[in-house]
Amino acid sequence: MMDGTSGQVIKVSGPLVVAKGLAGARMYEMVRVGDLGLFGEIIEIRGGEYSIQTYEETEGIGPGQPVVRTGEPLSVELGPGLIRSIYDGIQRPLDALARDFGEYIVRGARRPALDRTRQWDFIPSVHVGDLVTGGDILGTVQETAIIVHKIMMPPGRSGIVKRISPVTGDVDTEVAVIEEKGSLLSVTMVQRWPVRDPRPVKRKMPPVQTMVTGQRIIDMFFPIVKGGTACVPGPFGSGKTVVQHQLAKWADAQIVVYVGCGERGNEMTDVLMEFPHLKDPATGEPLMERTVLLANTSNMPVAAREASVFTGIAIAEYFRDMGYSVALMADSTSRWAEAMREISGRLEEMPGEEGYPAYLGSRIAGFYERAGSVVCIGANDRRGAVSIIGAVSPPGGDLSEPVVQTTLRVVKVYWGLDDKLAFARHFPAVNWLSSYSLYQDTVDEDADKTVDTMWSVNRKRAMSILQKEAELDELVRLVGVDSLTTEDRLLMQAARMIREDFLHQNAFDDRDTYTSPRKQFLMLNLILRYYDEIRTGLSDGATLEALLNLNVIEEIVQAKLIPEDQLEQFDAIERDITNSIRALVW
Numbered sequence: 001m002m003d004g005t006s007g008q009v010i011k012v013s014g015p016l017v018v019a020k021g022l023a024g025a026r027m028y029e030m031v032r033v034g035d036l037g038l039f040g041e042i043i044e045i046r047g048g049e050y051s052i053q054t055y056e057e058t059e060g061i062g063p064g065q066p067v068v069r070t071g072e073p074l075s076v077e078l079g080p081g082l083i084r085s086i087y088d089g090i091q092r093p094l095d096a097l098a099r100d101f102g103e104y105i106v107r108g109a110r111r112p113a114l115d116r117t118r119q120w121d122f123i124p125s126v127h128v129g130d131l132v133t134g135g136d137i138l139g140t141v142q143e144t145a146i147i148v149h150k151i152m153m154p155p156g157r158s159g160i161v162k163r164i165s166p167v168t169g170d171v172d173t174e175v176a177v178i179e180e181k182g183s184l185l186s187v188t189m190v191q192r193w194p195v196r197d198p199r200p201v202k203r204k205m206p207p208v209q210t211m212v213t214g215q216r217i218i219d220m221f222f223p224i225v226k227g228g229t230a231c232v233p234g235p236f237g238s239g240k241t242v243v244q245h246q247l248a249k250w251a252d253a254q255i256v257v258y259v260g261c262g263e264r265g266n267e268m269t270d271v272l273m274e275f276p277h278l279k280d281p282a283t284g285e286p287l288m289e290r291t292v293l294l295a296n297t298s299n300m301p302v303a304a305r306e307a308s309v310f311t312g313i314a315i316a317e318y319f320r321d322m323g324y325s326v327a328l329m330a331d332s333t334s335r336w337a338e339a340m341r342e343i344s345g346r347l348e349e350m351p352g353e354e355g356y357p358a359y360l361g362s363r364i365a366g367f368y369e370r371a372g373s374v375v376c377i378g379a380n381d382r383r384g385a386v387s388i389i390g391a392v393s394p395p396g397g398d399l400s401e402p403v404v405q406t407t408l409r410v411v412k413v414y415w416g417l418d419d420k421l422a423f424a425r426h427f428p429a430v431n432w433l434s435s436y437s438l439y440q441d442t443v444d445e446d447a448d449k450t451v452d453t454m455w456s457v458n459r460k461r462a463m464s465i466l467q468k469e470a471e472l473d474e475l476v477r478l479v480g481v482d483s484l485t486t487e488d489r490l491l492m493q494a495a496r497m498i499r500e501d502f503l504h505q506n507a508f509d510d511r512d513t514y515t516s517p518r519k520q521f522l523m524l525n526l527i528l529r530y531y532d533e534i535r536t537g538l539s540d541g542a543t544l545e546a547l548l549n550l551n552v553i554e555e556i557v558q559a560k561l562i563p564e565d566q567l568e569q570f571d572a573i574e575r576d577i578t579n580s581i582r583a584l585v586w
């Protein structure tokens with residue numbers, strides 16, 4: 001441990017500080033740098049020199065100033081009080097810092113991650129004499145209106161329960177005493193965990209449960225599952241942040257961890273201002289009752305971005321271990337990659353592609369690999385899941401750049417945002433021709449059973465209409481619209497309706513912002529029904545002109561606004577479609 005070891009700064013280069021005299025310090029150990037005690041992490045040890053990436057601005061730090069070891073790697077504090085918290089990248093509670101130090105966080109300032117003034121009621125779930133091992137649930141605490149926090153035996157520990165009883169107290173209160181190989185282990189409501197190490201699991205399982213997001217293009221065409229991984233690359237302004245916010249609000253995860261990783265401050269402010277007022281459609285409770293936010297403040301240097309990503313995933317894994325389904329959003333992982341590039345450059349490492357370090361790929365893969373559907377450690381084989389959705393913001397929207405390419409190698413879902421669609425104000429600007437989901441078959445099977453037997457049939461048909469439209473578009477460009485047959489014209493009409501009346505979804509409209517799977521099915525089904533009917537109408541002698549201008553089209557356009565509890569209105573529109581086409585033919 002610390003044994004009073006304190007070294008000295010030799011040089012400072014931006015967020016990188018080189019120190020000596022830290023004998024015994026290990027890679028990734030946290031240190032406090034300079035007279036202000038800035039937080040930093042050792043990331044290279046070479047010939048007695050220790051390179052430290054600092055998580056706070058190094059202005060005023062200079063040679064000769066002290067560097068003090070903490071003996072501990074970058075770790076998170078885990079326990080009741082995480083939910084509803086807003087932290088910076090190294091898990092400092094922003095509200096407590098603002099309260100005690102003012103709006104501009106004083107460098108080196110520290111407040112405990114979990115509020116010590118809050119009281120919790122612990123209710124035991126095991127008895128004296130029970131054998132408990134890592135992951136076993138010793139008892140519970142009602143953390144928010146909707147989340148029961150499970151107090152678990154720390155991983156790797158086991159023993160016989162000697163004392164346990166209901167107790168009310170702060171997180172440091174002893175809740176149980178365990179006899180572990182002859183010595184006594186005092187268990188409180190807090191655990192610490194080194195963020196760079198994945199928390200252990202019993203086994204990983206193939207993720208098979210759909211994660212409904214209420215976003216039509218996602219759920220219907222490029223779905224994600226609980227424990228899955230997705231990335232949202234797109235140029236500036238294409239809607240990455242809106243997609244991430246929509247998922248944080250509407251995805252049916254029990255816990256949401258939102259990491260705002262070095263993005264423009266005002267976007268994070270949106271989240272911070274908006275989230276506390278939003279209600280969860282499933283429970284009617286404020287969304288913050290299930291949310292942990294991590295936001296780097298603009299005065300934190302690049303290295304803090306990496307810390308925030310790892311801090312976020314460690315918190316997500318902790319809730320997974322309780323048996324929850326957790327969704328983590330990271331916006332944007334490109335900022336994190338840029339931080340790696342900057343630090344690597346300052347370390348004078350051999351650069352890889354476009355100046356990114358050679359370990360970019362393994363670092364990004366290591367992060368996404370912490371997602372998954374798992375059997376948690378501990379008794380009862382409870383299941384938990386962490387899903388990761390990362391935004392990527394390649395410079396100039398160039399998808400061939402290394403961060404996008406590296407990410408695509410590891411994630412299973414790709415929602416490609418398209419600047420042309422965004423420019424045309426088609427939102428979400430997810431390109432339906434280039435995006436993909438490797439969970440499609442799994443979700444189809446599920447939705448065919450739980451939503452409608454025609455789900456996957458309709459989806460495939462709709463996608464083939466969109467693909468055909470792209471081919472026809474090409475033809476029109478080459479030889480003009482006259483080259484289209486009447487059937488083609490009908491198809492173009494159906495495709496346009498799929499795009500405008502189904503795929504287009506306004507995140508800022510109260511009714512349109514979320515669509516249940518059942519309603520998604522009905523909306524798409526309506527368009528396909530119309531398409532079938534106009535084709536029949538055409539062969540029965542109706543004119544193209546009349547078929548493309550039916551009044552009932554307006555009802556299809558408005559269908560997205562049908563309230564979720566009045567879905568029977570869809571039947572009426574279907575009847576109107578049939579009747580109005582019959583009226584044309586007879």
Ligand code: ADP
Nearest residue numbers: 235236237238239240241242427428505506507
């Ligand atoms: P990025 O994070 O890619 O830079 P944003 O997520 O900030 O882009 O989106 C830019 C703008 O696009 C938003 O401010 C909003 O006006 C519009 N937008 C994006 N997605 C939607 C959506 N689903 N519905 C309505 N508007 C959207």
